[in-house]
Every structure is written in C-alpha cells, then in structure tokens.
Amino acid sequence: MLRTPAQWMAASDADAGLWIRQADSVLAVSLFGDPARRLKDALPRHARAQTTVLAFDGEAGLSLMSRSARGGLHDFSPELLRELSTEAPPAAALKAAQAHAAASHWLAARQLWQAGCADNTAALFAHLLDPTVALASPQPEPTxxxxxxxxxxxxxxxxxxxxxxxxxxxxxxxxxxxxxxxxxxxxxxxxxxxxxxxxxxxxxxxxxxxxxxxxxxxxxxxxxxxxxxxxxxxxxxxxx
The missing domain is CATH 3.40.50 (Rossmann fold)
Known part of the structure; x- marks a missing residue:
C-alpha cells in the first residue's frame, strides 16, 4: 500500500491505525512536519512488535524509530545517524554503523534506496516484503x-x-x-x-x-x- 503525505494526513485515525496494524513493513522516506509527527505517534500505538520500520531522509526522530529483526536504533547516536544521512558519511560514522546490527541494516537499506533505478527499488521492496531475502548490493546508475x-x-x-x-x-x-x-x-x-x-x-x-x-x-x-x-x-x- 502506497500513501503520499497528503493521503496519510487526510486519513481518519481509524484508517491510519488500521494501515499500520496490517503492515508487515513500514517504509517512510523524506517525511517531515505533521505527517512525520503523526506517524511517530501512530507507530507505538498500532504497529505490531514484529513489524519492520524503515525511515530515512526525513525527521530525525522518526529515523531513530527504525527497527527490524536485527534490532532498533533507539540506542544509536542521533548525531551519528545524521552523519550517515549525508552524501559522504565520515569514516567514524560508517565504522560505528558496521558495529551496530540495526544501524548497519538501516544504512544498507538507505544506500539501496538512494542508488535509485527500478532494480534497486525492487530489491529493497523484496527485502521488506520478505526479510529472509537478503538486501542486494546497489547497482550503479548514471549520475x-x-x-x-x-x-x-x-x-x-x-x-x-x-x-x-x-x-x-x-x-x-x-x-x-x-x-x-x-x-x-x-x-x-x-x-x-x-x-x-x-x-x-x-x-x-x-x-x-x-x-x-x-x-x-x-x-x-x-x-x-x-x-x-x-x-x-x-x-x-x-x-x-
């Protein structure tokens, strides 16, 4: 199910809660302001314990709510996560992410999304729909x-x-x-x-x-x- 920020904000509380409860995975990209705040409020109340949450390139607090079978980012440094979101993350931030299972998964998923093109996007969706499918390495595309x-x-x-x-x-x-x-x-x-x-x-x-x-x-x-x-x-x- 795909929803734009406008559609997310237009949904009733009942519908928004139902969408979150039914989701096996929640992907939120570039979400700011009221849509981000509403999702941050809805996730703890409606998401199932096993639901994967992947958020990046948006409100920092929402990104820190990312979680998967590898764990969550609640104990990862917000400053390091911000650095990982830059175009060229510093070596120290990359090293910290590799030492943290949830952060390593978050970074790999974000890199796959950022790589663009249909094949990379399809690979990310395939992983979110079935976590047993390993995250593929990003395929380069023209700059x-x-x-x-x-x-x-x-x-x-x-x-x-x-x-x-x-x-x-x-x-x-x-x-x-x-x-x-x-x-x-x-x-x-x-x-x-x-x-x-x-x-x-x-x-x-x-x-x-x-x-x-x-x-x-x-x-x-x-x-x-x-x-x-x-x-x-x-x-x-x-x-x-």
Whole structure:
C-alpha cells in the first residue's frame, strides 16, 4: 500500500491505525512536519512488535524509530545517524554503523534506496516484503541522464551529443529533477511544453554534488544545436 503525505494526513485515525496494524513493513522516506509527527505517534500505538520500520531522509526522530529483526536504533547516536544521512558519511560514522546490527541494516537499506533505478527499488521492496531475502548490493546508475521522449544519453555520452536526442537549433526548456524519483513527473512536464511547440529536455541527476556538476556540464551537453531558454526546477519532498 502506497500513501503520499497528503493521503496519510487526510486519513481518519481509524484508517491510519488500521494501515499500520496490517503492515508487515513500514517504509517512510523524506517525511517531515505533521505527517512525520503523526506517524511517530501512530507507530507505538498500532504497529505490531514484529513489524519492520524503515525511515530515512526525513525527521530525525522518526529515523531513530527504525527497527527490524536485527534490532532498533533507539540506542544509536542521533548525531551519528545524521552523519550517515549525508552524501559522504565520515569514516567514524560508517565504522560505528558496521558495529551496530540495526544501524548497519538501516544504512544498507538507505544506500539501496538512494542508488535509485527500478532494480534497486525492487530489491529493497523484496527485502521488506520478505526479510529472509537478503538486501542486494546497489547497482550503479548514471549520475547524469539527458532525456527527450524515450531517447536518453548518459554521463560522458551526454556531452555535445544533444542532436542525437532530436533537439534542433532553437531555444530549449530544461526540466531538472532527481533521477531517483518518479520519472513520470518531468516527462509529463516536458510533454505539456512540447504540445505548445517548445523544445524540452529532461536533465535527471542525483542530489548534492551530482546536481551541481550537472548544472556546470549543462552548457557543454546542450552546445549546438540548442541552448536553454529557461529553467523549470521541480520541488519535491522538501528538496529543490
């Protein structure tokens, strides 16, 4: 069962409690504010003892409620968990996580989610649905993807090859989004723009340093036959 923060907040207390009671696993990603507070209140009251809870990239207190058959994070340092949530966790935090069974599992699951792409997401869901299925190692995905319709260029192949995407010598709208999010959203935005006769390209990359690098590389990626006209940066789950 998938629920957005808005759907979670719109649910009655009875429905929200029923969802939690029926769940074998609860996955909460990038949950902040009232939705996070409501889940933090609901989990102790409704989750079964054997229910796996996995929360990350959101409210710190909610992440600390993560638990599995390997134990919980209640005795793990909140500061170390914050450091593990950064783009490049320090060595000391990684060492502490490896020495803590629950933290090691949490970190491995988060790394699998952060790796993005359908295969990695499917592997995480398979583990949450059946904990006897071992967590797979993340499969690498491109750090930069340029896409027009179903045509796509990645990483080094994206530089100077915009013509392969069918872009013509005219102003081009650039839609920037995260590559590990729902790709249907930027695709739909570009489709609407193209229906108005304007050229559009999707730039899909990762959060943090990869996004900065993508912006720096963009002029070379779109150098002839097209040039960006304006930007559309999607805002989702507290990120831009």
């Amino acid at each position: 930069l993807r340029l896409r027009v319709g179903r045509r796509e260029l990645t990483d080094a192949g994206a530089s100077g090859n915009a013509a392969q995407l069918g872009l013509k010598a005219q102003p081009t709208v650039v839609v920037l989004d995260l590559s590990n999010m729902d790709s249907m959203v930027p695709a739909a935005v570009c489709q609407r723009i193209e229906q108005r006769g304007q050229s559009c390209v999707q730039v899909l990359t990762r959060w943090g340093g990869a996004s900065r690098e993508a912006l720096e590389r963009l002029p070379s990626c779109l150098r002839r036959p097209s040039r960006p006209r304006w930007w559309c940066c999607g805002l989702r789950r507290g990120r831009s």
